[in-house]
Amino acid sequence: MCGIVGYVGEEQAAPILLEGLAKLEYRGYDSAGIAVRNETSGDISIVKAKGRLKILSEKTDNGRSVHGTCGIGHTRWATHGEPSENNAHPHCTDDKSVVLVHNGIIENYQELKDKLVKSGYTFYSQTDTEIAVKLVDYYYKKTGTPLEALTRSMLRIRGSYAFGVMFHDHPGKLFAARKDSPLIIGRSSSGSLIASDVPAILDKTRHVYYIDNMEIAELTKDEVHFYNIDREEIQKEIVEIKWDAESAEKGGYEHFMLKEIHEQPKAVQDMIGAYVKDGAIDFSEVGLDDAALKEFERIYIVACGSAYHVGMAGKYVFEDLARIPVEVDLASEFRYRNPIVAPNSLVIIVSQSGETADSLAALRLMKEREVPVMGIVNVVGSSIARESDYTLYTYAGPEISVATTKAYSTQLIAMYLLAIQAAKEKEMIDDDRYAELLAEMETLPSKIQKTLDDKERIQWFASKYANARDIFFIGRGLDYAISLEGSLKMKEISYIHSEAYAAGELKHGPISLVENGILVVGVLTQSDLFEKTLSNMVEVKSRGAYLMGLTTYGNYNIEDTADFSVYVPKTEEYFTTSLAIVPLQLMGYYVSVAKGLDVDKPRNLAKSVTVE
The missing domain is CATH 3.40.50.10490 (Glucose-6-phosphate isomerase like protein; domain 1)
Incomplete structure (x- = not known):
């Protein structure tokens, strides 16, 4: 629920960190901070500020007063401890030998804190993140290697996290690790970057790697190496982000929300164009063939917030048009009620980000039970996209405003397309009605306009x-x-x-x-x-x-x-x-x-x- 940016390369890091954090302001936060290593002295400078990012920018003269080409930055949304400079990230050990930023929640933080107190550690904040950085330090002192310190810490931590980490003894390197919180790695012409969301680094690169759960990345200015929890090096393919930097800017509108409301005709047109070809719906990109769609006898739509409302609309369309029984559940309730899922069912998880915690947990619950899952998501390479059996992208482009508009509208189109194709395969509509529905759907962009x-x-x-x-x-x-x-x-x-x-x-x-x-x-x-x-x-x-x-x-x-x-x-x-x-x-x-x-x-x- 907050932002991470990291950079190691040839340029000054602090301005890049501040620019990246500014691109993540839409995620919500109450304090911010950066940590940058000075190559000359070897010292790591940490600067924090409560409130808006502009306060941090003013304290650092827009980053010009903090010198160094390797650093991490963070915008915090309080979970443990009130908003304050003391509780803001980055957090560090007393001697700044390990510095860390963190998104997520560490559920067993009290248990870990008790262990660390017995080992002589003291704490200056109310955060669960300080426990994490000192746990990493505890294992670093035992093992002497960042990789082993991180993996041993990850095995002890329960909860969700995306970490960006600096070790004083390893200049020119950043480390990243994740479990259930989004994190991406970027490669630019001047160095390597980490970020919790694409817009933070979009003006630097469009080439990124996605880290999976319980994996670690080691970044230098020239290369990135990836490791699994067993510290075995693994290979990853780089992915090109199709958005351009302008698509994540306001473009002359007073607010992103107004811009995104006005982008709905194009977003809906792009969504229809992606899946309707030559007068027919084509789900081959989704990995779903028509025969499989015909076999589903019940559908469960699981989502949160606006995506849940999409599911409510989808229920009416599916049941009336395709005559398939549909249940719609809030993900935060579905996962805790020990749901009974009928045979020959499809579970549809709807999420703009593809990282919504409760929706992702519901997906994994269904995967454990070997129930087929479709993810309807907007963010390419997101956790829900990668873990679903079928992935239906909505092609809305970057949505910056917290209040969703165009992502919601493209999710609706996804529901219409699925319902129409299911109705055709189950012979609830004939070819003429099928063509009529698709023709009318094609008029929606102009009618939205x-x-x-x-x-x-x-x-x-x-x-x-x-x-x-x-x-x-x-x-x-x-x-x-x-x-x-x-x-x-x-x-x-x-x-x-x-x-x-x-x-x-x-x-x-x-x-x-x-x-x-x-x-x-x-x-x-x-x-x-x-x-x-x-x-x-x-x-x-x-x-x-x-x-x-x-x-x-x-x-x-x-x-x-x-x-x-x-x-x-x-x-x-x-x-x-x-x-x-x-x-x-x-x-x-x-x-x-x-x-x-x-x-x-x-x-x-x-x-x-x-x-x-």
Whole structure:
């Protein structure tokens, strides 16, 4: 839930570390620090700062005051110990013989700390990371080699970690190790880099290696060596990142979130183009043949956050179109309820980052039980992508804002494609219906763009409700799935209490919360449910609610009930989620902007949730 950057090479390290950490600010953090080795004196300088990265930059004159060509940097999101300079990374031994940065959580830190205290170690921070660096030091003093010190420490640590490590006795070298937290190794013309995410090093290189669990990398300015937990050297293939540096920049937009909302037509077009070829869906890249898809009798969709809402939408489409029973689970619940998975089932794990801790744990649980798993992910080479039996990439490109938009939209397309192909293979639709659905899907990018063209009306309305305390979203069927995501967008970036309810549940409790002036957003894109949801809107209006109605062009009678109406183009009703979510994304964005909040880095949230 924080950022790691490391560099060893020919250039000054500190400016590179600060630039890389700035590219990882979207992941969320509360303090930052760097450690750089001075080649002349051999000393390792550590500089830390509480708060935003600019404070650290000012303390180091943008890195110019810290000299050296080998260093590590970190942005911390507090788990153990309050945000402070003392608790910030990098952490070190008392003599700075070992310096370390860490992402993740060490679950048995107290047990390890007790062992180290008995061995004479003292501690200056409240963090689990200080335990890790001193454990590495303990084994380094016993073995004399960084590689053995790291492997023995890794075998003792329970939990998740990505480490970047410097040893005073080994100048010109960085070490990296990981278990369940993302970490990549880059090679540039001037040296070697480590990072917890691609954007941190994208302006330096597009050539990276992915480290697997329980592996170690040893970096010098000229080369990188990889080792398994048995300290045997292993070979890895370098991977080229297709993104360019500009795709991870704002491109003239005020915020990444607004840029990414506007990138949705292209992202959806790219997603469709990747899998629809010559009028047919082609999953050969995924490793899934049509015969296998036909054999699945039940589907389990497991995800967190917005990806879970994609699963909710997918359930309605799969069950109605392909007649396959679908269960949707929060990954954090699925993995702990000892799930009973029926024979001939497919488990679909949905994750933007491909590193979501609970989703990854659910995947591994299913692999242990020999259940086929498909990963729907955006990040090439991520853990979920590599460990799934089938990997369906969403091709959304880098998504920087914490609040997902274009990744969510491409995940929806993945669900549509899977459901349509399954329906065809199970003979639930004929060739004409198949072609009709694909043809309509091809129109979604232009229809999303048409929805974006009407954004000024949303901006005007959002400014009226910037001071709202509570907002409710209601809908039925697919409209309920849309409401869940719209509500999440509102709460996560505007900090307004927001809830989504299945409209039919209003009379079972939620309607008691409706009072004079409260905003209720009604989503009505499903024709067979339009009148029922409209009746629910009348119910809340009679109790003083102010109504926003979201429906498709042509349903103008909604204006008799709603105080403010928003329209999206008509499309196949299975696909309306792709259009109706756009005004709700814009609504959340413009409310946040009107309140003067940090849209891209909402408080207490991180882009990639790599701890449980």
